[in-house]
Amino acid sequence: MNSPDPFAAALDTIADPATGQGLIASGRAAPPRVNMADRTASVILDVTGLSADDRAAIERAIRGKLIGLDGLRDVRIAMTAEKTARKLIVVGSGKGGVGKSTVSANIAIALKRLGMKVGLVDADIYGPSQARLMASEGQRPEAEGQRLLPIATRFGVPMLSMAHLVKPGQAIAWRGPMAGNALGQLIDADWGDVEILIVDLPPGTGDVQLSLIQKHKPAGAIIVSTPQDLALIDATRAIDLFQQATVPIVGVVENMAGYACPHCGEVSDPFGAGGAEAAAAELEVPFIGRVPLEIAIRKASDAGQPPAASGEAVAQPFLDIAGALMGWLNAKASPKF
Known part of the structure; x- marks a missing residue:
């Protein structure tokens, strides 16, 4: 049995402003890709429909949850969005x-x-x-x-x-x-x-x-x-x-x-x-x-x-x-x- 991914679990403790679910559960973020050799993680975050304030708050929350976890030193966040219908x-x-x-x-x-x-x-x-x-x-x-x-x-x-x-x-x-x-x-x-x-x-x-x-x-x-x-x-x-x-x-x-x-x-x-x-x-x-x-x-x-x-x-x-x-x-x- 595979052990739970602590990085994904940490992300899922952050609430999606649109749904109230965790970022992973809501599909807002994919499980982080972690490179323990240089102690960095990469997170792809879908920001469709979020305000600038919400985007900034989630980015701060992700860094706060991941940096320091299992010795992680840096988090790289790539924000993506679908073309918004007016x-x-x-x-x-x-x-x-x-x-x-x-x-x-x-x-x-x-x-x-x-x-x-x-x-x-x-x-x-x-x-x-x-x-x-x-x-x-x-x-x-x-x-x-x-x-x-x-x-x-x-x-x-x-x-x-x-x-x-x-x-x-x-x-x-x-x-x-x-x-x-x-x-x-x-x-x-x-x-x-x-x-x-x-x-x-x-x-x-x-x-x-x-x-x-x-x-x-x-x-x-x-x-x-x-x-x-x-x-x-x-x-x-x-x-x-x-x-x-x-x-x-x-x-x-x-x-x-x-x-x-x-x-x-x-x-x-x-x-x-x-x-x-x-x-x-x-x-x-x-x-x-x-x-x-x-x-x-x-x-x-x-x-x-x-x-x-x-x-x-x-x-x-x-x-x-x-x-x-x-x-x-x-x-x-x-x-x-």
Whole structure:
């Protein structure tokens, strides 16, 4: 009977962030090849779907577990990855005014902070606002052949918006097919090595949403709502639209949830409390986060400084939502678009 490989056993004590299993059991790593003559080990590590932070953490853990084991002096780690299929995640709502664009921009920035390669599309053809939120007003995209080149932002998130293609303040009076074609040009742009494309949809359940679903087949949808009953009714319609089109629901985000008085600290609920979470439970879809009603979020957004880019506590709700999205993506095989 062969004795157990102590090096493989050591690797298998390290948890795969995507599955929770050991690196060997999950297939994330092959048993190390050990050369005892020069006391080195070689490890092939599949990093498909892992963030930069996860990759660095696993590398540190491998070295920590193996160096010194049976006199091992060095570990050489070769990281490999399958070509990542770009995942299209749409952010929708049943009505306007619930903060969907603010949530979309901050999710994109939070994903970037978590190590993902992410892009942002402002698909609100008739009322684009992402150029203001992402401090890219007045910029115009270039084209290469028939494809647009996304605009670089100072937050490390490339983006495209109808606001980049029309004059500031210009009204766009297009019928559904024209709007759908314009949206297609934004999504089919040259996004390079972007892994996740966040698409900020217009409010409602009309032609633009249907065109996008039919043509681009999103990997998942995030629904944004306030706790208010009227907003929840419309959010339920948005969930129903995506479910009928077999687009998986990543989860519901409750925005403007609770206001803390800056003077006395008392929390009040001008839009109600817990409604979106309760609706998610009733509809049997995940609830993935709550964003408070804070003046700091409004001021930062108006100034083109999304709070998710800051190191302050106000960024945490968006980082939590982005983390929930990454966990969902790791657990599901998502289609290309």
